Amino acid sequence: MEQNIEKQGSFTGAKRYVLDEELAKIVNISMSLEMPLLLKGEPGTGKTMLAHAIAENLSMPLIVLNVKSNMKLIDALYQYDTLTRLNDSRFGDSTRDVSRIEDYIKMGKIGQAFTAQERTVLLIDEIDKADTDFQDDMLDVLDQMEFDIIEIDKTIRAKHRPVIVITSNAKKDLSDPFLGRCNFHHIAFPDPDMMRRIIRVHFPEIDTELMNNAIDTFYRLREIATVEKKPATRELVNWIRALSMDPDFKPKQLAKGEVPYLGVLFKKSQDYSVAANQIQGRKRF
Amino acid sequence: MFVDFFYKLRDAGIPVTLTAFLTLHRALQNGLIASLSDFYTASRAILVKSERYFDLFDQIFAHFFEGAEMPDIEGFELDEIAKALLDQWLSDPQSVADALGVDQAELQNLSPEELIEYFKERLKEQTERHDGGNRWIGTGGTSPVGHSGYHPEGLRVGGESRNKSAVKVANERRYKDYSRMGPLTQASMGEALKRLRNMVPSGPKDQVNVRESIYQTMKNAGEIEIVFDRRLKDRLKVILAIDNGGYSMDPYVPVIQTLFNYARSQFKELKTYFFHNTIYDTLWEDPARYRKPKPVAEFAGMDSDTRLILVGDASMAPYELMARDGSIYVHERSGKASIEQLRFLAETFPNNAWLNPVPARMWPYTRTINVIRQVFPMFELTIDGLEQAVDQLMAA
Numbered sequence: 001m002e003q004n005i006e007k008q009g010s011f012t013g014a015k016r017y018v019l020d021e022e023l024a025k026i027v028n029i030s031m032s033l034e035m036p037l038l039l040k041g042e043p044g045t046g047k048t049m050l051a052h053a054i055a056e057n058l059s060m061p062l063i064v065l066n067v068k069s070n071m072k073l074i075d076a077l078y079q080y081d082t083l084t085r086l087n088d089s090r091f092g093d094s095t096r097d098v099s100r101i102e103d104y105i106k107m108g109k110i111g112q113a114f115t116a117q118e119r120t121v122l123l124i125d126e127i128d129k130a131d132t133d134f135q136d137d138m139l140d141v142l143d144q145m146e147f148d149i150i151e152i153d154k155t156i157r158a159k160h161r162p163v164i165v166i167t168s169n170a171k172k173d174l175s176d177p178f179l180g181r182c183n184f185h186h187i188a189f190p191d192p193d194m195m196r197r198i199i200r201v202h203f204p205e206i207d208t209e210l211m212n213n214a215i216d217t218f219y220r221l222r223e224i225a226t227v228e229k230k231p232a233t234r235e236l237v238n239w240i241r242a243l244s245m246d247p248d249f250k251p252k253q254l255a256k257g258e259v260p261y262l263g264v265l266f267k268k269s270q271d272y273s274v275a276a277n278q279i280q281g282r283k284r285f
Numbered sequence: 286m287f288v289d290f291f292y293k294l295r296d297a298g299i300p301v302t303l304t305a306f307l308t309l310h311r312a313l314q315n316g317l318i319a320s321l322s323d324f325y326t327a328s329r330a331i332l333v334k335s336e337r338y339f340d341l342f343d344q345i346f347a348h349f350f351e352g353a354e355m356p357d358i359e360g361f362e363l364d365e366i367a368k369a370l371l372d373q374w375l376s377d378p379q380s381v382a383d384a385l386g387v388d389q390a391e392l393q394n395l396s397p398e399e400l401i402e403y404f405k406e407r408l409k410e411q412t413e414r415h416d417g418g419n420r421w422i423g424t425g426g427t428s429p430v431g432h433s434g435y436h437p438e439g440l441r442v443g444g445e446s447r448n449k450s451a452v453k454v455a456n457e458r459r460y461k462d463y464s465r466m467g468p469l470t471q472a473s474m475g476e477a478l479k480r481l482r483n484m485v486p487s488g489p490k491d492q493v494n495v496r497e498s499i500y501q502t503m504k505n506a507g508e509i510e511i512v513f514d515r516r517l518k519d520r521l522k523v524i525l526a527i528d529n530g531g532y533s534m535d536p537y538v539p540v541i542q543t544l545f546n547y548a549r550s551q552f553k554e555l556k557t558y559f560f561h562n563t564i565y566d567t568l569w570e571d572p573a574r575y576r577k578p579k580p581v582a583e584f585a586g587m588d589s590d591t592r593l594i595l596v597g598d599a600s601m602a603p604y605e606l607m608a609r610d611g612s613i614y615v616h617e618r619s620g621k622a623s624i625e626q627l628r629f630l631a632e633t634f635p636n637n638a639w640l641n642p643v644p645a646r647m648w649p650y651t652r653t654i655n656v657i658r659q660v661f662p663m664f665e666l667t668i669d670g671l672e673q674a675v676d677q678l679m680a681a
Contacts, residue, residue: 186339
């Protein structure tokens, strides 16, 4: 049920993505039914990376639409660059034809996915940030696979139906009609076994003792109930990287209850002090 | 195919739509599903749209395809009875101890959570339904625990209340969550509430102000000067406090559901709280009024521009409103009468309104309604009443 990947700089390939069978099935079904796949789950469970992995695996180009809270649907479809046109009309030194509005239409992310020459993977990231109007309007576009550019009265139809992956952090509930048109999967947080596989993917050379101790400590720290943001896979990977870079560090320290570089795991000052207190308390007993 | 399965899911309360069911069949036709485990994965991804229902789905699936036990719906009821027992225990330990046939002292040391667990254990021991007997819990019996009974010291667990302002109602329907169930938003209600908004400029300056641009361009002798403005956005903050306790509110559940659903989709900054009958020291963020208390005093620091909307029938025993220890909950004893708390809220949020589902012509007959009307402007929970309330809320 879980899979995970670390987002370190740029994506380095599906080789670094641990995909489980169930999710693979769901992806295949969604692709064959031509329905968007909605992924929910807490941060750090690899929702975004799934789209990267699909694109990698099927060697399709990936187009990412990062949803923002004040986004309008039109921004995702196309943009009519009136300012450039105005500028061109005044100075007349561009290669564009000022009388052709079409020259000044720029495709947004959804528009790019529709007009692409080959089938693409369209990732709509963190859809829950936008308001419900955006979601419902976008749904129509994705359902019809077409939209109108009103300025030039032209309809853009998708040349190839993109593979659509939508992620949500479940900050807000999505509307029922929206849910109705998607397939749904909830990615649970990886269990320790899965986590070991993920870590192996990231650090093929890692010392087993270090890995086991680090993962044990990590899951113990995640159990602290009062922290606001629990450390996720990304934090664990960075932490292990930090640990393995420290020449003075011995895996035994973890077993003794010491947690060096706590700041890599807990990034909020309040969480940090809560976690530090807990660790202190544990060491005493 | 699998029509029974579809209805089983629906009966269990998973909102499965017909469209989704048809999609599942499309998947079957496409030959995507080769085994039962494929079917499990596919049907869950297609039919179930929230992880809230995953567990329930698993149970139904197991039942349907492997003949496992049906999920225990009784557990829910058990919770309620156990909660009621706890309340009773807190006010009258002796009768509960007697009813369960245990020593009072034995239970004395347990924490409320442990007590609930204990009660649940005991309740589970009773395996058959029990009507008209004289021991244990059931209906119509003479046991002190149960409902519609007539044990002199008995407490009521569910069943019909004889009097609307039932004092110390033991059975609370804590899990009534108006947000999940309920009909779709009514357009008419939307119309009435549409005017409840507060447009203020916010966000980046990304909208061309045509008039101003022309003016500035002219001033510049034709050199183009473009002026940008911020977009107008609705930034109205609303607090909605709903009375979701007690039988007196039951008849009004559908209309409040509609209101609530609408409010949730309409207002960007909406906080919802729950209370029972009236407000004492705390409001509750969870419909069960159990886990997430919010002390009334904390509202003092909030933006006084916030619109406060209370929904309730305002009908209760007068002392619940006026007396210092009027709360029907034992743990709410700050020494402030509820009416004082209401006045405090009304002063903190000057733009307020009380929506009452009771028809206005009935108001004069209930004393507490009259008292509350002196604190909050009260409106009928009808389309007309809503419009008046919106006028009141927007009058600055």
